[in-house]
Amino acid sequence: MKFKKNQYFYQKQALFMRHYLYILFIGFVLSLTSCRQDFEFEPSSGGLEFSKQTVYLDTVFTNIGSSTYTLKVYNNSDKDIKIPTLQLAEGQNSKYRLMVDGIPGKVFNNVELLAKDSMFIFIETTIDYSEYANPDSEYLYTDKIEFHNISGAPQTVDLVTLVRDAYFLYPKRFGDGTTETLPIGGEEIYGFYLDHNDPANGDEYEWINDKPYVIYGYAAVPDNEILNIHPGAKIHFHADSGLIIGSNATINSNGTPSTYDVDGNVIEDNEVVFESDRLEPDFADVPGQWGTIWMTLNSNGKFNNTTIKNATVGLLIDKNTGTLNMTNVQIYNCSNYGILAKTATIDGKNVVINNCGQAGLACSLGGDYNFTHCTFANYWPRPNQVPVSIDNGDGTAPFALVNANFTNCIIYGSSSYGISLKKEGNLFDYNFRNCLIKFFDFGQFESDPLYPIANTTDYTNCIIARNSTTNKPDFLNPTNNRLIIGEDSAAKGTADFSFSTGTSDILNKERFGPLSDMGAYNFIIFE
Incomplete structure (x- = not known):
């Protein structure tokens, strides 16, 4: 009896292990299939959308870094895509700096973007005014971010910064x-x-x-x-x-x-x-x-x-x-x-x-x-x-x-x-x-x-x-x-x-008598 009980126990354990291995194998196959599907990116054919068509980095003084500005890029298609090249039009010579997927640079290859998803691009600049000196003490510096695709001309977003000498x-x-x-x-x-x-x-x-x-x-x-x-x-x-x-x-x-x-x-x-x-x-x-x-x-x-x-x-x-x-x-x-x-x-x-x-x-x-x-x-x-x-x-x-x-x-x-x-x-x-x-x-x-x-x-x-x-x-x-x-x-x-006699308000408008208005401003009629 003791031998039969042990034999029955080992048979049940072997059956349980076969079921467990079978379930584990099915899960492994499904996970492989899922991963393979997630990473089946196809080259972008264009059609990206952007939070802004022009990013104004406002005004900066020469050789002083700007604040960080953001551009959001949307893939509204049903396909996972890969952008062949995302770059500044002036490439490594650009005065702008980008951060894409946590990586700094000016040229990026094979940037992946899931279907119905979006990503942020962070933009900064530091510009030496003396390289672009002009008599007006201001210089308008521009560049573009290019999003290349397999269909034709790249999509672009303009970058604009006014640089002041000081x-x-x-x-x-x-x-x-x-x-x-x-x-x-x-x-x-x-x-x-x-x-x-x-x-x-x-x-x-x-x-x-x-x-x-x-x-x-x-x-x-x-x-x-x-x-x-x-x-x-x-x-x-x-x-x-x-x-x-x-x-x-x-x-x-x-x-x-x-x-x-x-x-x-x-x-x-x-x-x-x-x-x-x-x-x-x-x-x-x-x-x-x-x-x-x-x-x-x-x-x-x-x-x-x-x-x-x-x-x-x-x-x-x-x-x-x-x-x-x-x-x-x-x-x-x-x-x-x-x-x-x-x-x-x-x-x-x-x-x-x-x-x-x-x-x-x-x-x-x-x-x-x-x-x-x-x-x-x-x-x-x-x-x-x-x-x-x-x-x-x-x-x-x-x-x-x-x-x-x-x-x-x-x-x-x-x-x-x-x-x-x-x-x-x-x-x-x-x-x-x-x-x-x-x-x-x-x-x-x-x-x-x-x-x-x-x-x-x-x-x-x-x-x-x-x-x-x-x-x-x-x-x-x-x-x-x-x-x-x-x-x-x-x-x-x-x-x-x-x-008030002989005085003007803070906007250089004369005060008239015999009455005048309290405060620094003459009244106006609001439209």
């Missing part, structure tokens, strides 16, 4: 491998002093408009020197870069009004612009791309017809000896402050600030401020921000708020309060005259003598917007920094014209 300002590299630095607050930062006789740029204290300036690190104007920025000059800062004005040094940003044709197109661009060196449209309004313009203790200057955008702090102003004059100045998209003034003296006319992470204008640690026909908006997408904040530090004499006068201004934003005031002691002198101010109070400041609900003395003829339906500024598109007011604005015709 003045490049950056710290010098010394023979021992170190680089130039600036002593700031007991530390050394990556930066350099301007040079009257730079071998490449000439006099770096005269910024002209024949081509842009690109700055790496912090450019410094030494004590007692003067930086003159000519009409139409464009200044671009790399990440963690900026401009420092030394003690008793002066910055003069001498922009003038631009001219336009009857259709509103710029004929002559005379404005001075400070911005990032990222020129792609996706970076046009990104805050915090560079540092700041820092006017240090006892520095001086003026800003006329000037735009500052996408900084961490647009203007950082320590106590200045003279008055900083600002006329027709726009400051946008600063991750912290548009203007952070510390015990400063500023006279501003037609100043516009919007979209700043903490405050558009911060008059901090006292000072002496006069702003006329200005628009201080703040539509930063988070609630903890204000258009205007004012404080006098600890209230002692060195931080006295001598004056903070706002006349014919609009102070409005996306948060509930247009102003934030912090007073210590009695050295706090401020006045708002004929201003439109947003102040949605829910009882918190109802009896606070600093604010307009309980205080009429310091808010002469002001219009207070206390809810979302009345006394609106009627901005054209504040999120996108278009702060022109419309016909339904509460600021229309409500300014004190005695402060």
